[in-house]
Amino acid sequence: MDNPDRLLQATVLAIGDELILGQRLDTNSQWISEQLLLLGVRVVEHMTVADDARQIAGALAHLSQVAPLLVTTGGLGPTLDDLTRQALASALGESLVEDTQAMEWLDAWFETSKLPMPESNRVQTLRPASARVLPNTHGTAPGLAATLNQCEIFCLPGPPSEMRPMFERELHKICKAYSSQVRVATLKTVGLAEARIATKLAGLMRRENRVLVGTTASDGIISIRIRCEKRSDESLFEETFDQVRQKLGTYLYAESDASLPEHILGLLREHHATITTAESCTGGMLSASLTDCPGASDSYAGGWVTYTNSMKMSQLGVPERVIEEHGAVSAQCVEHMARGAQARAGTSHALAVSGIAGPDGGTADKPVGTVWIAHAWESDRMDARCFRFTGDRAQVRTRATTAALAMLRQNMLGIKDAPLLWQFNASP
């Protein structure tokens, strides 16, 4: 490479009617972009087009001028709507020729799989005259590599199980030379609004900085990503990282891409602690978020979804008068739920959630989005907080799940005076 500090750039093209019509989610482009970045190659543009030879050829011609590396997925199958090879030939101004090696691979594939080869598969042995075929160890569609406008084009099959091994074999070779250039880090916070973080990090987030800092928000979890693209900027990268960390304070929960439930299970494991859950409005989302993580059974005993008042009373021992006097969405009710669950499951911690997820059930006093959450630990420690979540039913439930885990984290780490996003000072 002429300039060792220049990051190689690339583009990604996904091909398929099912993608463009929204019938299938394209996960290949994300995977390829992520893998390329780890190899020190930055993707600068994604495109998706239909199984249409003219459109594919147009996209190849365009993207070959944007960056010196182009990876495409899809359109290499045996059926009439697979047109990537024809389009590549047309973009190159060449005709298709039969490749003897591809022919051998295909014969061997059907030999091994004991299936007769449909005539339609023959088309998979064709390549544009100047292209070379890439072996497919997991399916019948060989890939193609060619050079157009000084851009190296790699056409990979669409199914991830075939595309990924081919990418790893073919692209790693190409990218290896650049892989040491880039540094990327992710930090994660819970309980702070994105705009508050933006204010705290203002100077660091300027787009002209050599070390780039960006944020992404998702229901109370904000990810902060730090990136530098030149080896000479490494010390600046470290400095930026430290500054970001300091400014986030106690809201920072991970210096990695860990999910909040993963982090919480790690904390519980460290403290040799166990936990149970008692859920009303979240209806199992809190327990599902914990059990989503492998190894959850080390710390999570199980829990209750007490959706009706009678389940709250019969299964967790919430006194009827508490519900009569204060309602099911109250500090008193979630405190009884938490203590009842903790006693029955025999765990060191318990989280209880009760609220109004909507769309119905709101009142002037307790509008939709009002949720009480209690955290009980040891024999006598209790924290109950009220939240007013914005958003629809799914958001209120997701945000309540996050808030419950964030409360647990603050109490386990002894963090005080750090109100969480959406926390609301209701009189109990």
Added chain:
Amino acid sequence: MDNPDRLLQATVLAIGDELILGQRLDTNSQWISEQLLLLGVRVVEHMTVADDARQIAGALAHLSQVAPLLVTTGGLGPTLDDLTRQALASALGESLVEDTQAMEWLDAWFETSKLPMPESNRVQTLRPASARVLPNTHGTAPGLAATLNQCEIFCLPGPPSEMRPMFERELHKICKAYSSQVRVATLKTVGLAEARIATKLAGLMRRENRVLVGTTASDGIISIRIRCEKRSDESLFEETFDQVRQKLGTYLYAESDASLPEHILGLLREHHATITTAESCTGGMLSASLTDCPGASDSYAGGWVTYTNSMKMSQLGVPERVIEEHGAVSAQCVEHMARGAQARAGTSHALAVSGIAGPDGGTADKPVGTVWIAHAWESDRMDARCFRFTGDRAQVRTRATTAALAMLRQNMLGIKDAPLLWQFNASP
């Protein structure tokens, strides 16, 4: 429109460093494409670019010439890396002006949420001079609408929870004029493999047909979409619809886009029936899938997540000897869990799930993916089945949730001799 049979075309642009670098999966473009198709608008190109004003402006200029409608997502947040507004202004050759209505919305938003407004949010009140702002009922970022090269551009926020309601409000209006051209229907099945459906529907799925039939698979739920783009094909549409319906048989659960939990809650409501859940490996996903639907409390009482064996015994009365003799992943264990939950919750139906979600815990006899599910109803009816799900931990859990609901459906409707996908004949 000049030609009433011509389908309106559109393009979709996703904006964000996190998307282009592969740190986040773009689900918006798929969702928008699918929704537009239902409105009779066909998407012909997707692009994704970084948070870079020059690149965004370039993409806007390019896509505005591809089709007369362009929907963008992302880059409308309050931080310095949100540059969609600036890029739109630059593509239009205009400057940004403060919008008084957007100012009022923002003040009202922070008023309601009782939070102080960070100064950085002010940028969200800016719009290019000729653009109009679109209200955001679920967040602080207003959308933008403008016309460039006779293309109508709609810039929507990136978070799906904010984007979707705005899309529904703004884009439905625009597309309505075209929607009478197109007929689209969705049918949903549970428990049949996509390849089996493709074989059953082979002739109907040919790409040259005037009425198009396509399938999308998602963890045991297959959606079949039928579409015709010309008013003159309506009778052929009806004919195709009937043929598809017949070929799907008892696996067809809805002639709409209804989710399986929605359908199940509808069935329970019709039968004046109630249900409880007892979950081990799904860890709350089954209850969460039901409570995700508004009005779930009509039929769902609540349930248990008995993750440990001791919770299965103490909370649901599973006898210790059952677990000792048969293990927690057995017909006997899930039958006791179901009957125990049904008795304690006092419901007419109970579903119980216990299995090995992985990645650890598999044995030669019961490999990862082995799940037992029981459905108990009335005082003496019981159905227990073994499944062997493929895929990773998340897939096994999702598929087990679907299978449990599918079993309930078959038993409530008296459907016999219709084995579900992944069902496995284990000796109990």
